[in-house]
Amino acid sequence: MNVIEISGLEKSFGSLEVLRGIDLEVKRGEVVCVIGASGSGKSTLLRCVNLLEQPNAGKVLVHGIELTDPDVDLDRARRGIGMVFQAFNLFSHLCVVDNLTIAQRKVLGRDKAEAERVALANLEKVGLSEKANAMPAELSGGQQQRAAIARALSMDPDVMLFDEPTSALDPELVGDVLGVMRRLADEGMTMLVVTHEMQFAREVADAVLFMDGGVIVEQGRPAQVIGEPQHERTRTFLARVLNPVQAR
Amino acid sequence: MAVSKRQRAQIFRSFQYGLLVVAVAVLAIVADWGEVTNAFFNLDAAGTQVPDIITSALVNTAIYTVIGFAFGLALGLVLALMKLSSVPPYRWLATVYIEFFRGVPALLVFITLGFGVPIAFQLQFDLYSTVMLALGLVGAAYMAETIRAGIQAVPKGQAEAARSLGMSQGRAMISIVIPQAFRIILPPLTNELILLTKDSSLIYVLGLSRDEYDLTKFGREGLNQTASLTPILLAGLCYLVITVPLSYLSRYLERRSGRRKDAADTAAGLEVEA
Numbered sequence: 001m002n003v004i005e006i007s008g009l010e011k012s013f014g015s016l017e018v019l020r021g022i023d024l025e026v027k028r029g030e031v032v033c034v035i036g037a038s039g040s041g042k043s044t045l046l047r048c049v050n051l052l053e054q055p056n057a058g059k060v061l062v063h064g065i066e067l068t069d070p071d072v073d074l075d076r077a078r079r080g081i082g083m084v085f086q087a088f089n090l091f092s093h094l095c096v097v098d099n100l101t102i103a104q105r106k107v108l109g110r111d112k113a114e115a116e117r118v119a120l121a122n123l124e125k126v127g128l129s130e131k132a133n134a135m136p137a138e139l140s141g142g143q144q145q146r147a148a149i150a151r152a153l154s155m156d157p158d159v160m161l162f163d164e165p166t167s168a169l170d171p172e173l174v175g176d177v178l179g180v181m182r183r184l185a186d187e188g189m190t191m192l193v194v195t196h197e198m199q200f201a202r203e204v205a206d207a208v209l210f211m212d213g214g215v216i217v218e219q220g221r222p223a224q225v226i227g228e229p230q231h232e233r234t235r236t237f238l239a240r241v242l243n244p245v246q247a248r
Numbered sequence: 249m250a251v252s253k254r255q256r257a258q259i260f261r262s263f264q265y266g267l268l269v270v271a272v273a274v275l276a277i278v279a280d281w282g283e284v285t286n287a288f289f290n291l292d293a294a295g296t297q298v299p300d301i302i303t304s305a306l307v308n309t310a311i312y313t314v315i316g317f318a319f320g321l322a323l324g325l326v327l328a329l330m331k332l333s334s335v336p337p338y339r340w341l342a343t344v345y346i347e348f349f350r351g352v353p354a355l356l357v358f359i360t361l362g363f364g365v366p367i368a369f370q371l372q373f374d375l376y377s378t379v380m381l382a383l384g385l386v387g388a389a390y391m392a393e394t395i396r397a398g399i400q401a402v403p404k405g406q407a408e409a410a411r412s413l414g415m416s417q418g419r420a421m422i423s424i425v426i427p428q429a430f431r432i433i434l435p436p437l438t439n440e441l442i443l444l445t446k447d448s449s450l451i452y453v454l455g456l457s458r459d460e461y462d463l464t465k466f467g468r469e470g471l472n473q474t475a476s477l478t479p480i481l482l483a484g485l486c487y488l489v490i491t492v493p494l495s496y497l498s499r500y501l502e503r504r505s506g507r508r509k510d511a512a513d514t515a516a517g518l519e520v521e522a
Contacts, residue, residue, distance in 0.1 A: 052408055079414035089409035093428050103413035
């Protein structure tokens, strides 16, 4: 069964066409990684899945509900779609545990005790139990991102969107976040991940999409797309990413 | 002999100190200290002012300011949200309001509310309502722009994260954006409170009974009774008792938010790809 179904998706910012006809399916329990250069439209694609960006054309269905239908209750639909941002976006005025409970309480109507129970369970999952009462500014980038993942998980989503979750991190902190994501994938979470981490894509993803110029140029098994790319543009991109010094 | 750069700087600094000493000395010689003491430091006149200047006038000024500020803050928030509305007429209304009340003297607003409105609309406000409305209407115009700027200074990612968790636009505004906006604008809002404290002196135009006097009116009555400026000086000191701690509070809050911003920038300043 498809959790995410996208067809004919187009998005422009003014005269700039960022997405030019995207078709995409993500099945339950599948991990799909989207790779591509900056400006290829991959982040915009992800932001169109939960309608943080309003597409100009095309359909987005999540769990069979058409989010692009103007009559759909978007706030309700978004509850089931967790999102993790490049800049973490933890609520800076709330401590970690309040970051995890506020939407549970205000959106799902859970009481304080129940919301905190869920929050602490998810903090333990990402290895941050001891930071429950810290403010976001007191955490390292890696800790902030893991807290942000726990925040999304606290809404019990059945699909997670990751928008370059490790791009803003110091290299030594990337592993912690990828480790959390890998465990999530192992537990069967459906994930759509925009990333530059080729090793993660190769080892964890069920499918890899390469985007360039607002279209999906190539897609398939990771070994195929990353290992034996068929298109020249894919090869050029991978050569630059996998071997940045030599390619220059 | 040539004078080095450092020596020149030293000479110039000595000259500045010398100028200051001369100025103070001239002032001390020219002033008639007997008259100055009599005018400003008259203990008999001061005795007639206490304790009422504290227990009544200072308290009144504080109450007038606080109720005006509270109403102004609420109305300012509404105006700020109107200015950010996607419905153009709301934006126009808010702009007209802000431009009008920032542009006319507060005294005119007080006179209008105290005398014009009751006659024109057959409404009789009590004193506190009038003060709250008058100070609030003027303060709101200034605070609206501050609040709007604060809301716009909250990083867009905060609202996006809230929406991605299923919060409605209004819920995200109330639970996430506005609390952060107020943290950002706490220092300028404190300044606004200082300005309102001083503006509260304008309510004398409403015609007050003695136990309703604010500090300025109380001081002026004291001046009439004692023929000494001491009550005015005392009233001034009482204002400083309110405003100086507030301005220190404002500076403290500014420093603190500066520090927090540094820490947050490391995390939030990284939105690279649009």
